[in-house]
Amino acid sequence: GDSVTQMEGPVTLSEEAFLTINCTYTATGYPSLFWYVQYPGEGLQLLLKATKADDKGSNKGFEATYRKETTSFHLEKGSVQVSDSAVYFCALRGQGGSEKLVFGKGTKLTVNP
Amino acid sequence: ETGVTQTPRHLVMGMTNKKSLKCEQHLGHNAMYWYKQSAKKPLELMFVYNFKEQTENNSVPSRFSPECPNSSHLFLHLHTLQPEDSALYLCASSQVGAAGAVHEQFFGPGTRLTVL
Numbered sequence: 433g434d435s436v437t438q439m440e441g442p443v444t445l446s447e448e449a450f451l452t453i454n455c456t457y458t459a460t461g462y463p464s465l466f467w468y469v470q471y472p473g474e475g476l477q478l479l480l481k482a483t484k485a486d487d488k489g490s491n492k493g494f495e496a497t498y499r500k501e502t503t504s505f506h507l508e509k510g511s512v513q514v515s516d517s518a519v520y521f522c523a524l525r526g527q528g529g530s531e532k533l534v535f536g537k538g539t540k541l542t543v544n545p
Numbered sequence: 546e547t548g549v550t551q552t553p554r555h556l557v558m559g560m561t562n563k564k565s566l567k568c569e570q571h572l573g574h575n576a577m578y579w580y581k582q583s584a585k586k587p588l589e590l591m592f593v594y595n596f597k598e599q600t601e602n603n604s605v606p607s608r609f610s611p612e613c614p615n616s617s618h619l620f621l622h623l624h625t626l627q628p629e630d631s632a633l634y635l636c637a638s639s640q641v642g643a644a645g646a647v648h649e650q651f652f653g654p655g656t657r658l659t660v661l
Contacts, residue, residue: 436587466649468652473654474654474655475547475549475551475635475637475652475653475654475655476588476635476637476652477547477652478649478650478651481649521588531576531578531593531595531600531601531639531641532590532593532601533590533650534587535587535588536587537585537586537587538587538588
């Protein structure tokens with residue numbers, strides 16, 4: 433079945449550091465890929481998405497590129513802020529517009545001033 | 546504020562209690578979901594309702610009983626739960642198109658459930 437593997441956390445960075453959170457997936461065909469973010473005490477919010485190979489999703493300074501050849505969708509940000517401290521989830525939705533999202537375990541990011 | 550509200554935000558219950566979680570979406574969506582978020586485990590999809598019809602039950606124990614009276618409201622009825630059911634229960638909604646195309650899911654803040 434479909435699955436998502438993302439790097440184990442927690443990740444601790446200083447403000448303005450570069451961030452990479454790795455995400456790889458297993459799925460047939462061409463799934464849609466997502467990054468969700470969960471701030472403390474809140475539900476998940478969609479951060480960015482990509483629906484086909486080589487698409488780049490971007491939002492709030494975060495970027496991720498859908499790489500079919502490496503089945504990856506790594507999240508990057510050039511300069512993190514304290515307010516980026518949260519848990520980040522990589523997810524996929526199978527080809528064909530299935531309702532079901534498959535999530536990774538989440539990576540907790542803490543940014544120190 | 547995502548347009549999906551959940552009540553209560555926190556719930557403590559004994560194993561013999563019966564309680565219900567409520568979710569309401571104000572986005573005009575036609576699909577709603579229940580997820581379970583446990584520590585150190587991936588987010589687990591429990592139930593999916595599409596146009597008020599249950600389209601997925603992800604092998605959830607019968608002590609969890611969902612109800613979707615209309616496309617804006619979703620309930621999760623709980624009875625005789627176990628301590629291992631303690632988790633954050635998240636509700637989400639999305640719009641499913643006529644051709645089956647599904648748009649992003651919007652999540653509520655969750656109900657933190659503790660079973661004693």
